Amino acid sequence: MGKPNIPRPRWPGRLSRRLFLQRAGWLGGAGLAATVLSGCGGGGSSGAAVGRVPVSDDPDTGGDAAQVFPHGVASGDPLQDRVILWTHVLPAASNAGESIAVTWDLALDPDMRMPVAAGNTVARAERDFTVKVDVTGLQPGTTYYYRFTARNRQSVTGRTRTLPVGATDRLRMAVVSCASLPHGFFNAYDRIAQRADLDLVVHLGDYLYEYPGRGVSEAENPDEYGDGRAIGRAPEPPHEIITLDDYRTRHACYKLDPDLQALHRQHPMICVWDDHESTNDSYIDGAQNHNPERGEGDWPSRKARAIQAYYEWLPIRQTPGADEARIYRQFALGDLVDLFMLDTRLLAREQPGEPALAVPGLPAGAFTDSGDIARPRDLLGPAQTDWLDAGLTGSQARWKLLGQQVMFGQLKVLGAANALNLQNPGGQGGAFLNPDQWDGYPRAREQVWRIIRGGQPAPAVAVDNVVVLTGDIHTSWAMDLTEDPNNLVAYNPLTGTGALGVEFVTPSVTSPGLDELSGVGEPALMTQNPHMKYINLSEHGYMLLDITPERIQTEWWFVDRLDAPDDGETLAAVAVTQSGSRHVVVGGQASAPAADPPALAP
Numbered sequence: 198m199g200k201p202n203i204p205r206p207r208w209p210g211r212l213s214r215r216l217f218l219q220r221a222g223w224l225g226g227a228g229l230a231a232t233v234l235s236g237c238g239g240g241g242s243s244g245a246a247v248g249r250v251p252v253s254d255d256p257d258t259g260g261d262a263a264q265v266f267p268h269g270v271a272s273g274d275p276l277q278d279r280v281i282l283w284t285h286v287l288p289a290a291s292n293a294g295e296s297i298a299v300t301w302d303l304a305l306d307p308d309m310r311m312p313v314a315a316g317n318t319v320a321r322a323e324r325d326f327t328v329k330v331d332v333t334g335l336q337p338g339t340t341y342y343y344r345f346t347a348r349n350r351q352s353v354t355g356r357t358r359t360l361p362v363g364a365t366d367r368l369r370m371a372v373v374s375c376a377s378l379p380h381g382f383f384n385a386y387d388r389i390a391q392r393a394d395l396d397l398v399v400h401l402g403d404y405l406y407e408y409p410g411r412g413v414s415e416a417e418n419p420d421e422y423g424d425g426r427a428i429g430r431a432p433e434p435p436h437e438i439i440t441l442d443d444y445r446t447r448h449a450c451y452k453l454d455p456d457l458q459a460l461h462r463q464h465p466m467i468c469v470w471d472d473h474e475s476t477n478d479s480y481i482d483g484a485q486n487h488n489p490e491r492g493e494g495d496w497p498s499r500k501a502r503a504i505q506a507y508y509e510w511l512p513i514r515q516t517p518g519a520d521e522a523r524i525y526r527q528f529a530l531g532d533l534v535d536l537f538m539l540d541t542r543l544l545a546r547e548q549p550g551e552p553a554l555a556v557p558g559l560p561a562g563a564f565t566d567s568g569d570i571a572r573p574r575d576l577l578g579p580a581q582t583d584w585l586d587a588g589l590t591g592s593q594a595r596w597k598l599l600g601q602q603v604m605f606g607q608l609k610v611l612g613a614a615n616a617l618n619l620q621n622p623g624g625q626g627g628a629f630l631n632p633d634q635w636d637g638y639p640r641a642r643e644q645v646w647r648i649i650r651g652g653q654p655a656p657a658v659a660v661d662n663v664v665v666l667t668g669d670i671h672t673s674w675a676m677d678l679t680e681d682p683n684n685l686v687a688y689n690p691l692t693g694t695g696a697l698g699v700e701f702v703t704p705s706v707t708s709p710g711l712d713e714l715s716g717v718g719e720p721a722l723m724t725q726n727p728h729m730k731y732i733n734l735s736e737h738g739y740m741l742l743d744i745t746p747e748r749i750q751t752e753w754w755f756v757d758r759l760d761a762p763d764d765g766e767t768l769a770a771v772a773v774t775q776s777g778s779r780h781v782v783v784g785g786q787a788s789a790p791a792a793d794p795p796a797l798a799p
């Protein structure tokens with residue numbers, strides 16, 4: 198995330214001893230207790246390839262699944278007939294360099310008495326002993342249960358679900374991003390895990406952070422991604438991750454978290470990276486937090502290592518025939534939703550420009566849309582733009598969801614019609630805040646507007662019901678999407694007339710919010726940005742989307758606290774966009790859970 202002014206996290210609430218002990222591992226699964234309470238690995242790990250959980254040479258007697266499968270199970274990238282199943286196998290100390298035989302089985306019931314499929318695979322050192330199986334031949338819209346066996350141990354049972362085909366009258370999904378281990382407990386993940394009626398979880402990135410336990414550097418900003426030791430959540434390794442083993446160790450560290458394991462165990466995930474899975478504010482040929490002069494090597498190599506570890510440790514399917522850097526992909530959820538997962542970070546993003554600073558008196562970093570910022574600058578790149586154009590134009594689904602990283606709609610600290618807008622050449626432009634988001638790439642954004650308009654001049658709309666889902670900024674937003682929000686001739690903020698779509702931004706799971714944005718609070722931001730319908734700059738949690746052919750209802754659920762395991766959550770806001778309206782209306786009650794959801798995995 199490219200930042201405006203990030204304050205320290207808040208630690209509200211009081212400790213729930215029962216929950217703390219339960220999730221820390223003391224009340225069951227004793228094998229994880231020591232590792233979770235000490236951060237990730239507890240130090241002193243002997244296996245260089247696994248590096249985080251002490252390996253055991255005693256797989257045949259006693260113990261539990263955590264001795265061989267300490268990182269749980271996961272599933273992801275469901276299609277109508279297939280889904281990726283994932284686990285990691287801990288090798289014995291005596292054969293840490295060898296392959297391990299693994300079997301998997303899949304059934305229709307949580308007790309695994311109605312088997313559907315089974316098979317063999319191998320956990321190899323070259324993939325860090327991670328296992329990925331693409332199980333095919335499945336039925337659409339169906340819940341399955343699965344488990345792995347290796348070294349005479351059985352994993353926990355996971356639950357997953359294929360995508361529907363044809364007429365689909367309702368879907369429910371959670372949307373998350375930005376989970377910093379040292380900043381708190383992943384209570385939001387556990388709240389989502391307990392919702393049995395979800396079809397899937399969309400993760401928009403910052404699944405982990407690259408920083409050391411004490412931040413970017415003590416001199417630069419000692420508190421930004423602070424020390425998690427006070428709550429037993431200092432990440433491993435205890436330094437910025439650079440090497441392949443560093444990236445693998447950090448993934449393994451995060452996957453010891455019991456709330457993250459619960460999320461993966463109960464729901465299939467469709468994920469994409471943001472910047473911190475490689476390093477802060479990354480782009481195609483560099484990153485803000487990459488410096489070869491500090492011994493961090495060349496960027497292409499580091500980026501390749503980050504991508505390799507990501508594909509090893511996330512339940513994601515590699516696009517056939519493409520290299521691992523091509524993460525953008527499309528999912529068809531019956532006739533209700535086409536979901537497009539985009540990459541705005543590693544594949545094509547050019548280095549941000551040097552925006553012309555706004556007039557004195559505005560918050561630091563505020564910039565105008567004149568000068569270098571207006572230069573054509575890739576964000577999606579030509580290949581991904583063409584792919585998105587073909588996908589959106591050809592979509593027959595009611596809703597087109599774009600899952601992506603950085604805020605798409607404009608964010609100004611001084612509202613005025615755009616100067617850059619060719620339809621408004623006399624506009625004063627106002628002042629933007631964050632060149633890391635699409636505001637820093639106005640020509641790339643114009644390409645998406647052009648796709649939605651079908652190449653026609655405004656107000657034509659060729660691709661209707663576009664809904665952008667965004668993470669990265671650690672805060673909650675709902676807005677109409679329009680080319681020039683402050684141009685009230687072209688856009689009516691009361692009715693949405695003139696808008697081209699809507700955007701919903703999910704808060705962080707734990708990463709610090711923006712109690713105020715460069716000195717500008719929520720009311721002022723709402724005033725300067727008439728297309729914004731909801732803003733919360735401080736709370737943490739997740740978005741729940743309840744989707745029908747008539748409307749999408751988005752709910753912001755905030756957790757009560759971060760400093761300890763806790764089950765409390767509050768519905769903070771509801772926003773609805775009606776089909777064909779291209780307009781967000783805030784208000785309403787929580788959506789009803791789906792009737793008779795499939796049983797959670799045991």
Ligand SMILES: [Fe+2]
Nearest residue numbers: 198375403669
């Ligand atoms: Fe983040």
